[in-house]
Amino acid sequence: MSSGNKSDVVRLEKRDDIGIITIDNPPINAGARGVRIGLLAAVQAFSEDSGLAAGVLIGAGRMFMAGSDMREINAPVLDPILPEVIGAIERCPKPIVAAIAGAALGGGYELSLGCDARIASPEAVVGLPECALGMMPGAGGTQRLPRLAGLPVSIRLICSGERVKARRAAEIGMIDKVVDGPLLEEAIAFARGLGGRKRRVMEMTAPDCDPADLDRAKVDALAAGGGRPHIQLAIDAVEWCRTRPGDEALREERKIFDRLRTGPEAEAMLHLFFAERDSMKDASVDLSSSASLDHVAIVGIGPDCDALAAAMVRRGHSVVLVSELSDLDAVSSCDVIFVAEQANDDRIGALLVRLSAHARAHAVVLVAGGGQTVATLEKAFGRSGKLCGWRGMAGAAGSGIVEIVRQARTEPRTLATALALAKAAGQMAVMVGDSEGLVGRRIAAAAHRSCVLLQEQGVRAEQLREVLTRFGLPVPPLSEATRAEPQTTMDDEQIASWILVAIANEAALMLAAGRVRSPGDVDLLLTNAYGFPRHEGGIGLWARRQQRANLKQVVGMLAEASGERFERAPDVALDALCGEG
Template structure:
């Protein structure tokens, strides 16, 4: 069945694209559109055409799976140009979404109508490319230079109402059926005697993009797509339209060939693949409407806020009335902040607070569908909480722990129903951070895992399945590459050297800046917990302990690795360098920024390979998604495993071998890395073979 159909009634042709699920502009759709426009042009019975999408949306953009492959004609730029050149008027009737190539098709039409609730945007820069079918040339002519630059570099969609306001769309539909609204608009245009109105004939706006370019270079540091897109817009300001189109296409092709495009596309597909697990096939989640939260500290309050924002009923349990009241105040402030950010209306805020109960007894959880424990990171404390949950909650309720490191199998054994126990590792602040590690214990029932993934979807989180080990996926790998950073500091690098080098690599913050943000007491508690099982050859960052004992806990005390007393961003502090110097032993040396980056990344990739090999992460892409959403890994690099493939496993193993000459205890090559190199395979190959 053809994805594009053509029909005519009363002089109005209707061209419908029906290519489920998102009406992607693959080759068959492009060919069908080209043929339909040719048919309309030659059809004496048709005076005007309405182009619409079947199903829930207009057109969902280009088929990303075609990127990097030889283009099959007609290409999207050709199709858009054909629509615009049509000698009879063409109306785009838009509903649902019109993003990327879908909006570019609409820009090639002569008139545009959008239904209420529609989202319109040009998000290509998030994939490392730019609008390559005329978007950088037509959008500025319709909405002006600043609005077009913001749409294209910011990549955020606008509402139908906003689109009408800025001139992107001509008419707002009055609700109801998009086909009827499109036909009505076409009828009005016929009555007015309206003819074709090519966007290309509108004069290019005047102005300069110098300020926007400077802003993009700062905001999207290290990324090339945003600045290149601005160059494409600028190309159309002082030259004929067709020359602007040609330059847009040239720049588009340069971006297609960049490693950043490959990294961003990998991130895009990986985020969709993490929920595709064989254990979830055919498994239905349990009912989920009432959530309990145990503990109302920063994490517990954040989890409760996230659940309230998702429309769930929440009961939060604290140890006494004072703590319960404080938790409610914290949640209220979180909701207030969401209102200020425009994420929540005042009415929704009141509704959310009405759905919250803060109590001191576990009996209030008797009818809850799921409880999430978020108390102090201590095994005995958590086992006590789970014993009480086991006694209080109804059969079939899910019992979840938010532990960051502890053995969930041991926690589950504190209950009479280990099949109902699962780990839900939120990242702080829990109502903002997108990552949710779903830690599946040995006895966790499949429907409990399915319930956890359903919860993540409802909360708007990016879920990744993890197995049980100390730290699961993210924190286990973190402990290893953070140790590599500490070793460099012990051997001569300053914490500030390390942070600068890793910010230059692409991280928003270096590891010591992150420690200050999280609190140095967190790291100290982790080291204390692990001290009993430490290997005699493990190297301890005693300078970090010295900072803790000096009361320098990071931003919350005004001093940590950095001094925040006069600068909120933190200033270097000679006192820290003195404490570091006292912790050092033996000869010292300098580390170049490149070596800091190589050691940090080699440690990260090596431990990640171990995590995949042990099945803690099912696939390398799971590691990538964890680090993109929970640990600030530069998105344009695709994640540590994608980055490792791009660098070459031979190079990474050569680095590990070199580093092992001075520390063969810490630097031990992961067997998986060695096997992949010997077999000529990559982490991407593992992703492909572990789809199901």
């Protein structure tokens, strides 16, 4: 193989009559500006080389392109934009085959759609996740995918942001072939097999579909997306592939994408995306120090234990199920012991005493339930630093997020193990400080208390229900009793403000007390377990968007109306919730 055109992150090499364009921008080959510049240059050089008959576009390492450079997402996108790169591939007179390993997501999959064929290794996944981030595809995804997979399937995939495994992707037309052999060699053979023919997706016609199936897909997508405006925009864009000229539809798609990506909903979704990424990071915790998950003991019975065990087995881990009433010898071979929530505090204490006699010296113990502090549980277990709390429902039966409860003596290895177990079970996790009860539940409960207070002020249950529903918050139990002479003339905006500021105040108190690490962790808890609308990003982002003086003024009004029942967060804590200080 001889080297030709080359840049820092994209290179064009020759193998006989095949040009191989490689994206090399680790770790995920993100479509940063340098990659786009390099791709344009490589495609042009490939087009002009008379000795090359066909090309392969591939990612270095084990990844094709897992999306855009997230550092660019909130900044102006500098030329060349991705549609220009895709247009150059389509205009190229020679066929180019996309060879997909790892992931081709978002702009990465749209890049592959600009090629003349797509083949993938068995473990690859493809998809367009933009709608899950408050946006919609902006580099041709809404126009090219329906020409391959049909409108109903495309609407379902685009609006859900689903990641599709390679074999299913081949079945529905997202890719042409799954190959078991060496990917590059298979791609070269596929490219030669095209015989120089171009297969531009934009020149294809979307397959006919059953109108009833299309209507169902649209209704289902809107329902699953909570009726959010960007979901309707994505549906409309997909339908353009049959009603508008291709060039016009592509331009309009990009225009809407540019508007959405800098809008409030995308800001909220990206805020949660980065919060989830950061929730697994802690300067004191080296995730690689986790105890082995090869053998995990789950002590207890019930649906949560079953769900956790099933999730672990699906991911290839060995699980030992142990009844707390049985002989505990089985745990002696396990490095990780998960103890299910017990009926009462005395029972869990007695069980931990028994476990200490059987568990390995280095075993990590995770205790579900929130009735006691980790310090109390550790005292019963008799080993310092080896135990932490696991609060929240386990596995598929739960909310998908758990609170990992730590105290000052909890060892980093113990925390790393808890985070690794959550990841292996397919759950999000946040680390919280030691105390009784769930942090998220306490913050969310502030909404109910504020509703009680508002009803005491004369606000009718019907009005409260309407305000909560309009914002997207769960409706707590409300008193239907009404006062003969309401004592308030508060409008809906003021009512919503009282409820949201009450939640913000409680979250600020938790931050000040060290119960939760960051506003992002608060937002993950509220949006994943307590019904706070994801399109608002959580209470931390909501508070950041408010004028600080108004926020603190409403806190003062809540304190005055509540009297001794209300604990006011210090101003510095509210500033921290808003991302200041």
